[in-house]
Amino acid sequence: MIDTMELNSFKYGQNNEILRFIISSGMIDINDVQNSIEAMKRDEILKQHPYEIWESKDGKWYTYLPVENNGRILKKRKSKKDLENVLIEYYKNQRTILLKDVFQEWISQKLEYGEIQKQTYDRYTTDYHRFFDGAGISKKDIRKITEDDLEMFIRETIRNKELSNKSYGGLRLLIIGMFKHAKKRKYTEISITQFLGDLDLPKKCFTKKSISDEESVFTDEEVEKITHYIKENVSLINYGILLAFQTGVRVGELCAIKYSDIQGNKLCIRRTEVRYRDVDGNYVFEVRESPKTEAGNRDIILNSEARKTIKEIRKLNPFGEYMFVQDGKRIKEKAFSVKIVKICRYVGIKERSMHKARKTYATKLINGGVDESIVIKQMGHTSIDCTKHYYYFNNKDDEDVVKQIEKAISYQV
Numbered sequence: 231m232i233d234t235m236e237l238n239s240f241k242y243g244q245n246n247e248i249l250r251f252i253i254s255s256g257m258i259d260i261n262d263v264q265n266s267i268e269a270m271k272r273d274e275i276l277k278q279h280p281y282e283i284w285e286s287k288d289g290k291w292y293t294y295l296p297v298e299n300n301g302r303i304l305k306k307r308k309s310k311k312d313l314e315n316v317l318i319e320y321y322k323n324q325r326t327i328l329l330k331d332v333f334q335e336w337i338s339q340k341l342e343y344g345e346i347q348k349q350t351y352d353r354y355t356t357d358y359h360r361f362f363d364g365a366g367i368s369k370k371d372i373r374k375i376t377e378d379d380l381e382m383f384i385r386e387t388i389r390n391k392e393l394s395n396k397s398y399g400g401l402r403l404l405i406i407g408m409f410k411h412a413k414k415r416k417y418t419e420i421s422i423t424q425f426l427g428d429l430d431l432p433k434k435c436f437t438k439k440s441i442s443d444e445e446s447v448f449t450d451e452e453v454e455k456i457t458h459y460i461k462e463n464v465s466l467i468n469y470g471i472l473l474a475f476q477t478g479v480r481v482g483e484l485c486a487i488k489y490s491d492i493q494g495n496k497l498c499i500r501r502t503e504v505r506y507r508d509v510d511g512n513y514v515f516e517v518r519e520s521p522k523t524e525a526g527n528r529d530i531i532l533n534s535e536a537r538k539t540i541k542e543i544r545k546l547n548p549f550g551e552y553m554f555v556q557d558g559k560r561i562k563e564k565a566f567s568v569k570i571v572k573i574c575r576y577v578g579i580k581e582r583s584m585h586k587a588r589k590t591y592a593t594k595l596i597n598g599g600v601d602e603s604i605v606i607k608q609m610g611h612t613s614i615d616c617t618k619h620y621y622y623f624n625n626k627d628d629e630d631v632v633k634q635i636e637k638a639i640s641y642q643v
Contacts, residue, residue: 327417328371394438447589456577460573531604593623
């Protein structure tokens with residue numbers, strides 16, 4: 231059975247580009263469309279009303295509303311529209327509005343208006359299932375959810391799912407989005423910004439995931455082994471991995487490089503591969519004409535070795551639009567990710583991902599004394615703090631570390 235969220239994903243995602251074009255060109259007014267949708271919703275609700283709506287001799291409009299124990303109560307208003315508004319509000323309050331309903335309204339609207347891309351939609355959906363499936367709060371009408379309920383849910387989720395500060399950020403993003411949308415729709419009175427601002431979550435409540443330096447970057451010796459393997463086993467995928475070590479590109483950027491992106495001694499990063507699920511749940515891979523982040527739109531300076539690698543790549547694929555093409559098809563991100571793990575196994579080193587090659591590049595730049603302003607441009611970051619916090623690790627082996635410390639600390643007895 232197809233999941234409701236996947237159906238909505240298909241509905242809103244498939245014609246998203248066309249819809250945005252129609253709106254931007256002035257062919258339709260989005261406010262008119264929204265008003266038409268609201269009118270349709272009103273009609274659907276009013277069709278369910280079991281009692282007659284009539285105008286009395288006094289010029290007022292009357293109907294009945296059902297009450298407990300199969301009773302009814304007479305309602306009257308000066309106009310038919312005012313009376314219908316009473317009915318609409320009554321029936322809206324009768325139906326249960328769950329968090330999943332609010333989530334779907336919120337996320338579908340963001341996708342429809344082009345505020346998020348399809349892969350982000352999929353990521354939010356995955357996070358929603360991760361955090362909210364089976365949680366008590368997800369079975370409760372959102373109009374009855376209190377700040378105490380929300381605080382208990384957040385604290386229990388952090389504890390039970392052992393969330394780090396970073397993974398809590400994903401949960402927080404969904405909560406903000408859903409409750410802002412819910413307040414706008416008058417489902418709740420909770421001011422989520424104020425609530426989260428007042429929420430006191432000590433640092434010790436988050437799980438600290440310790441990752442050693444040797445798991446985060448490749449040492450010089452390991453890179454040498456990988457480089458030797460690549461030179462002995464020439465292929466486009468292998469050269470792509472080497473180019474990633476030499477430029478620090480993200481793997482999604484790597485597989486979307488075109489030859490036209492090479493401008494002298496610069497590699498212009500202008501696009502990236504994205505993936506999302508279609509209505510059948512299968513992954514779709516596309517090239518998006520923009521990088522992962524705004525800062526990701528950058529010109530990477532190529533050193534002499536990177537330029538040599540690109541020349542070798544041209545020999546293997548001299549005519550393709552994309553730099554990495556095999557059997558007439560663009561080589562996808564997954565192919566590089568799988569291959570680097572295989573190479574690690576073959577040369578006898580700890581398995582690491584393509585992202586670790588990017589972190590190794592950042593570490594080499596900083597250790598090499600490259601100006602910080604250049605480092606952040608090469609990496610596509612907004613600040614050196616981001617680079618140093620997430621991408622800078624010790625890539626020296628124990629012997630080199632001992633030598634450096636011996637040299638630095640020379641107090642004699």
